[in-house]
Amino acid sequence: MEDEALLKKFQEKIDSGIKIEPKDWMPEAYRKQLIRMISQHAHSEIVGMLPEGNWVTRAPSLKRKAVLLAKIQDEAGHGLYLYSAAETLGIDRTEMLQQLLSGKAKYSSIFNYPSLTWADMGAIGWLVDGAAIMNQTMLAKGSYGPYSRAMVRICKEESFHNRQGYEIMHTLANGTPEQRAMAQDALNRWWWSAIMMLGPSDSQSPNSEQLMKWKIKLESNDQIRQRFIDRTVPQAEFLGLQIPDKDLKFNEKTGHYEHGEINWKEFFDVIAGNGPCNKKRMIDRINADKNGAWVRAAANAYAAKKAMATA
Numbered sequence: 001m002e003d004e005a006l007l008k009k010f011q012e013k014i015d016s017g018i019k020i021e022p023k024d025w026m027p028e029a030y031r032k033q034l035i036r037m038i039s040q041h042a043h044s045e046i047v048g049m050l051p052e053g054n055w056v057t058r059a060p061s062l063k064r065k066a067v068l069l070a071k072i073q074d075e076a077g078h079g080l081y082l083y084s085a086a087e088t089l090g091i092d093r094t095e096m097l098q099q100l101l102s103g104k105a106k107y108s109s110i111f112n113y114p115s116l117t118w119a120d121m122g123a124i125g126w127l128v129d130g131a132a133i134m135n136q137t138m139l140a141k142g143s144y145g146p147y148s149r150a151m152v153r154i155c156k157e158e159s160f161h162n163r164q165g166y167e168i169m170h171t172l173a174n175g176t177p178e179q180r181a182m183a184q185d186a187l188n189r190w191w192w193s194a195i196m197m198l199g200p201s202d203s204q205s206p207n208s209e210q211l212m213k214w215k216i217k218l219e220s221n222d223q224i225r226q227r228f229i230d231r232t233v234p235q236a237e238f239l240g241l242q243i244p245d246k247d248l249k250f251n252e253k254t255g256h257y258e259h260g261e262i263n264w265k266e267f268f269d270v271i272a273g274n275g276p277c278n279k280k281r282m283i284d285r286i287n288a289d290k291n292g293a294w295v296r297a298a299a300n301a302y303a304a305k306k307a308m309a310t311a
């Protein structure tokens with residue numbers, strides 16, 4: 001009975017828009033769902049550094065290189081905010097990282113695709129960060145205080161990432177025929193994976209209903225996907241590039257774009273570990289963890305020595 005009363009009070013709090021804070025009572029399932037989502041999100045930021053890291057040494061100018069480096073560093077920062085937000089729920093960062101490195105934890109499907117040309121840096125900023133912002137501005141209004149506040153800051157930075165990506169695409173789309181073709185090719189390769197990264201369709205999304213009841217998510221995967229498509233298609237038209245979807249059409253009555261069939265088999269294959277780069281991403285993260293071990297040991301030793309000196 002006590003639990004039922006607590007649950008009722010908890011739901012009332014959520015329904016009236018009061019944020020849940022770390023020390024507040026919360027159902028175990030709410031805590032678990034948040035840990036799952038926030039840790040997956042943190043891992044996505046960290047693994048997401050890899051496809052862009054691939055182009056740092058080959059950026060076409062010093063200015064482009066500085067911008068790309070700043071973006072990649074921001075992603076590391078996002079990972080830090082998110083691991084910290086997850087830690088407020090009682091899980092340790094080391095445990096989350098172990099789950100990533102052992103292959104137990106998921107990270108976003110999108111980062112299992114290769115970045116083959118410089119235009120991919122444009123497409124990632126424009127489409128991947130663009131889709132992420134659509135989702136994250138919604139998550140910023142979510143019910144768990146630390147996660148929603150982390151989202152506010154992350155969205156501000158993502159907005160810069162999105163603009164720099166679109167600006168790269170704009171430059172290429174208005175460049176030589178070869179540059180234009182490169183921009184189109186990047187759009188062709190990233191479009192479908194970007195709309196898939198917003199999660200499976202609502203009929204295949206087991207977590208959405210509960211997450212929406214708890215206002216962790218305020219909208220479903222398909223709703224966000226629709227908003228992303230409606231916003232992005234006119235941007236592609238402005239660039240003079242073709243969205244690679246022959247069934248895409250604007251519905252005057254609904255005011256929305258209708259899209260062709262999404263290849264959900266590909267999506268589920270990728271999240272099961274069989275995408276083009278899943279193995280490489282894991283090897284790179286495991287090596288980064290090994291190579292960074294001495295830095296963590298030195299930092300811990302320094303902190304311990306300082307603590308002893310001030311004790």
Ligand code: BYC
Nearest residue numbers: 041044045048075107108109132197198199205206207208
């Ligand atoms: N990839 O019930 P569903 C960035 C899984 S990084 C892999 O709909 P939910 C950036 C899902 O986990 C931004 N797995 O789940 C960084 C679930 O499996 P489990 C990344 C996915 O939670 C660097 C199952 O499928 N953003 O911006 O209701 C450079 C069923 O799905 C994916 C976030 O992480 C996926 N795409 O909704 C550039 C945002 N989608 O866990 C850019 C936070 C679904 O039950 N996360 N799955 O085994 C979310 O908003 C939600 O978790 C999702 C999925 C919309 C992703």
